[in-house]
Amino acid sequence: MTSRRRFLTIMAGAALLGRAAGVAEWQGRVMGAEARLLIRAGRGSDEVLAGLRARIAAIEAAFSLHAPSELTRLNRTGRLEASGLMLGALRLARRMHGATGGAFDPGVQPLWQALAAGRAAGPVLPMGGLTLEGRQVRLAAGQALTLNGLAQGIATDLVAQALAPVGEVLVDMGESRAVGGDFRLALEDPAAGSLGQITLRAGRAVATTSPGALLFASGQSHVIGPQGQPPLWSSVTVEAASAALADAASTAFALMPAPAIRRVARDLGLGPVRLVDARGDLVTL
Template structure:
């Protein structure tokens, strides 16, 4: 389990305290995009819950086939060949959102950072990798996504878990369920808990120190920590790397938003930005709020 994943599990720990009900909560646990995942469903009988959970497993597998950085996926194919013909609608949607977050954060969120991340993680000279960075060199069209420079590579680790959370939320709503907790690296609270209160989330640092609390009712929460996972020889670097060359400014950033993918991308970027820049970025996304900054 990565330290970053530990943060989101801590954030979800206070979420379930349902009142006594005729139909008990139904819970699913599994893995998605390399992390542990959990879904708590209220108001469903056992048969309906099992049927929905099977559909969720299929949806998560489909998203893995698009955005996994390590298993065979649309993303690994793009990174290997520099092009992806006729990308799926979900792939185009995530590229579109990534571009918007990149622009709003003045480049702090940049999926093209992957070659630099690998060089630093492996203790290699980062200078050659810096020449491969730049979202402007990602060409996106319905017919093809192309990386303009040989050697470029992308990572969506700062946004894909949120995207998976959003897709599962859509599936759950379409099935007619309105009171659900979804934790797929980022958290979405749909409706309310069994006692009628909003889902409650405690936001904590990796050492367990609580820094904030927030209620979640039809809103998503994403938590990012620059030092949540350590990389490089001796683990001397935080895993959130600024492609522009600046060090991380904050130990933790937490964002709530109507979309988990948006909250995910913004929280990742906010670890690297000053308060003025964060405030300017938030103004471009109605409904997005800063929940914690430490």
Template sequence: MTLTRRRFLTLAGAACAATRLTAGTPVAVWRGTALGAGAQVVLSGLSEDEAKPIFRAIEAEMSRIEGLFSLYRSDSALLRLNRDGMLRAPDPDMLALLSLAREMYRATEGAFDPTVQPLFDVHAKAAAVGRAAWPDEIAAAQGLVGFHRVSMDESSVRLGRAGMALTLNGIAQGYATDRLSRLMRRQGLRDVMVNAGEIRAMGHLHGHGWPVRLPSGRSLIVTDRAVATSDAAGTLISASLAVGHIFAPNGGAVLRSGPISALHDSAAVADAASTAAVVLPDDRLNLLEKVGVDLVRA
């Protein structure tokens, strides 16, 4: 069972950006897919014709990222790791993302944990036949959770127990956003909005930053910052059973109700932080502030 990840954030009025800019300021918009859902890159100061080579570079980079982190492609590095329990000679970006995931796992005291995939699987399989997961199934899956059992170096990534599996859906969209942002900088672009699941705003639109609309309808003006939003009820494995796509790694936490957004210089950090914020109680949200994350009740 696969789920298309819901996009919580939008560039306010992105579809009309071209008409809102002055006649002397062209804008080019790339639209495609990223890790299972729609994606967008808005380039201020370039015409569509001028942007064609950049669009091709974006598509090549997204294809490469999908080949690493996708749960939808049977040949992705992530699915091979989950299938075999080991990934030999991992791509540097795989190591970089998993290293950042480990940092966020430690910083959040385990609230952010990519090894919750067995919990997703057991609930998804039960929902597919119209029932709730049984307690013994949940307990067995819970025993496979724990990012401290994942080891990695340049030679391999290894899952410490048979049956363990990773999901990178709580950080890979942000990582993809960061990679595309770096690509835009290398192209010499400064006024850009990237949305590969989470948003990173670079430079300005109209000289006043980029307007990002939160699920509540409230807009933030963002400049050189990333925004990510998570919601336990945003994507449901089973609507009738009210089972969402975010799971508490320790099995006992009550998930936060409603969306919450995280802002950080890195979209990957913001992505992981917003996921952790759904799990963390109010009195432990300061763990995220310690790594430079600003939270907004979305």
């Protein structure tokens, strides 16, 4: 994937909520980002972790922008016979594009590339230029996509599903999901610092987008709207039933005012949503 525009402000505590520390931990990298699993000791974690390699490889093969993948092939040729994994991601992207009034738009990839190279960008072709017919995907001329705004959430959900038989697990593939137990997490903002703790309940997921954590040489945030609009919040943290949904929502909400966020969160069944403004004040919707 492209350089990360997301600062991991959700930091896992060492123990399950209400239990003494005593977990098996795995750390690695998925799609160029740090990944972490916390699993209760004595539950066959080594065997299960070994079986995750195929799932992680499939995620990389679909969404990576750093290595050959379905996404790089689609951007290069403008067409693709997509896997089920890619089709699911594109359908979710379309859903979130419509729900957020266009704030969530993977079509920003050409704009992102131009800013990264320090050159002027042409107009962005929005998700409306994407055609899905069965397994066939086609882009409009000049269109390119990034799925950074939901791919790590999808990875988190897939790994969480695979680990469901293990017991109590915290999956952190860039976004976090609790499996089989509740976890206490520290909420942080890169500018405001510590903002206290939250409890992530079993079966729930959380994602944070922090626009100021990664900037272009110009000082502009890597979180950017399809018309070049800048982010409105220092960080946005969203809880949801899936990490993919939380991931996409936190990305879009960084560009949206609070009343619009409240409306979309209600319509999609998200929440709570925690917003940190430029002064470091925390607002919970």
